[in-house]
């Protein structure tokens with residue numbers, strides 16, 4: 624049985640469809656990339672999978688976690704899943720972090736809530752995670768507030784928070800878009816290592832095809848709220864079927880050629 628599925632997922636606001644008939648399936652160790660231009664419905668899909676859609680949006684279709692349909696389920700059922708079975712990181716880590724709480728306590732919070740660890744054990748685990756995500760002086764850093772560390776470090780903390788409870792699915796929505804290119808590459812390499820090590824299934828959302836292609840084995844291409852094309856990453860890159868996917872691949876190839884040209888000059 625798949626861990627997480629969406630079937631015929633449709634999201635509407637005032638009868639206007641924003642996402643239509645979206646389907647996806649995530650099994651253990653799957654790495655799926657969701658790609659499309661701005662406004663294509665990627666983030667709303669992610670929020671729907673977490674039961675976090677803005678007020679007023681309506682969802683139809685099915686979203687199952689371990690076979691159980693959660694569309695229309697009460698928030699207490701979603702809370703049991705969110706941050707536990709299905710976890711997330713977003714573009715701006717500050718949105719996930721409490722500005723007034725030391726980062727160690729923020730990583731420890733979900734461990735106490737979902738895994739029932741006591742304060743001391745949760746804090747010890749938080750220090751281990753801070754170390755694991757490559758942050759220096761973990762013992763000291765757990766006492767820092769989010770604004771006292773850099774953007775890249777904050778995204779490492781967000782990854783630690785997301786993975787500490789050993790979720791089975793990680794949804795990462797543009798997790799490196801706000802970072803500069805060097806830091807972006809470091810976070811992607813860390814993410815790659817962590818998902819390999821923890822066997823977590825990954826849904827990686829981005830508008831940047833080369834970034835997605837590096838991490839994902841399968842791609843889902845969205846446009847105007849619909850799935851335009853999906854398939855193995857290699858197939859989509861080599862033989863894009865839809866005009867839109869061809870355009871994405873051609874633009875990415877052009878950017879790569881330009882970048883290579885710059886290096887050679």
Ligand SMILES: Nc1ncnc2c1ncn2[C@@H]1O[C@H](COP(=O)(O)OP(=O)(O)OP(=O)(O)O)[C@@H](O)[C@H]1O
Pocket residue numbers: 636641659660661662663664665666667668677830
């Ligand atoms: N809170 C909201 N209220 C009204 N419309 C919204 C809201 N959030 C998103 N939309 C609309 O839903 C559609 C899909 O948006 P979504 O944010 O999912 O796109 P996206 O592919 O994630 O884009 P981006 O890459 O810019 O984040 C867009 O037309 C957007 O304008």
